Amino acid sequence: MIVEQIKQKALRLFASKGYEATSLDMIATEAGRKKPSLYTHFAGKEQLFLTVFHEAIAEEIRYLDAFHAEHRALPLEQALLRLIQTYKERYMSDDHLKLILYHGFIIPQVHEEPVKDALNRYFERKEQLVRQRLAAEAPRLAVDIDSAVLAYSNLLEGMLVELIYAGADRFDRRLAGSWEVYLRGILN
Numbered sequence: 001m002i003v004e005q006i007k008q009k010a011l012r013l014f015a016s017k018g019y020e021a022t023s024l025d026m027i028a029t030e031a032g033r034k035k036p037s038l039y040t041h042f043a044g045k046e047q048l049f050l051t052v053f054h055e056a057i058a059e060e061i062r063y064l065d066a067f068h069a070e071h072r073a074l075p076l077e078q079a080l081l082r083l084i085q086t087y088k089e090r091y092m093s094d095d096h097l098k099l100i101l102y103h104g105f106i107i108p109q110v111h112e113e114p115v116k117d118a119l120n121r122y123f124e125r126k127e128q129l130v131r132q133r134l135a136a137e138a139p140r141l142a143v144d145i146d147s148a149v150l151a152y153s154n155l156l157e158g159m160l161v162e163l164i165y166a167g168a169d170r171f172d173r174r175l176a177g178s179w180e181v182y183l184r185g186i187l188n
Contacts, residue, residue, distance in 0.1 A: 003041050006031045011052045015098035019049055019108040050114055053103065056096040057118045061125050063090075068129045076137045077187075080130070081179055084156055088163055088171050101160055127153055140187055148186040155182050 009030035013022040024045050028035040042048040067086065071079045090097050100122065107115045131149045134141065141148055155178055163171040 002031075002033075006033070006038060006041060006048070007052050007055070010048050011056065011095045011099060014049060014052060015095040015102060018102060018106060019045075019111070024048075046110060049108070050111060053099060053111075053115060054118055056099045057122050059096045060100055060122055064126055064129055068133065076133060076140070077183060079133060080152060084159055084175060084179075087156070087160060088168060091160075091163055092168070101164060105161075105164070123153070134186075142188045143186050151182060151186060155179075 006027065010022070010027045013026055013030060017026075022045075024035050024038055027048070028038055031038075038048070042051065067083060068079075071082060074082065087097070091101065100119070103115055104119055107119075127149050130152055131145060134145050134148050134152075138145060143151075159171060159175055159178070162174050
């Protein structure tokens with residue numbers, strides 16, 4: 001219970017302030033603890049961050065798996081568009097996703113390799129699921145599956161940059177303008 005409370009408070013702070021701006025003192029205060037008590041459960045800020053980050057990646061991969069399973073019956077166009085739209089909705093309320101996106105763009109140097117490895121696992125799973133969905137529609141594709149996957153990933157990542165730096169309104173306008181172009185480029 002105490003460890004989960006510490007991790008939840010750390011997650012919220014790391015997701016909103018970043019690694020560098022979050023101190024163990026801040027986490028301890030948020031968790032209603034004294035800083036030395038955190039060392040009972042974690043060797044330091046680095047271990048706490050990596051624990052929370054790896055859990056966020058695992059949670060996001062579970063989310064992607066569930067999303068694709070739940071939306072299997074939707075037409076390809078609707079399912080892929082809906083996935084991008086859910087990123088916007090979830091970014092506003094899901095600290096796991098916020099943490100991943102924040103540190104996907106600003107990787108703490110002290111944790112560069114383990115964070116990159118975790119991010120790569122996440123990106124690979126996301127692309128694998130999209131590839132499976134596109135492969136099921138291969139006869140409809142005007143391009144090879146890898147190109148369609150990479151174009152989708154680029155669109156999604158561009159939309160996430162727009163969301164983080166410009167906000168939800170610009171995200172919606174850009175998505176409306178980009179989605180049709182993406183579809184015309186990959187479908188016969």
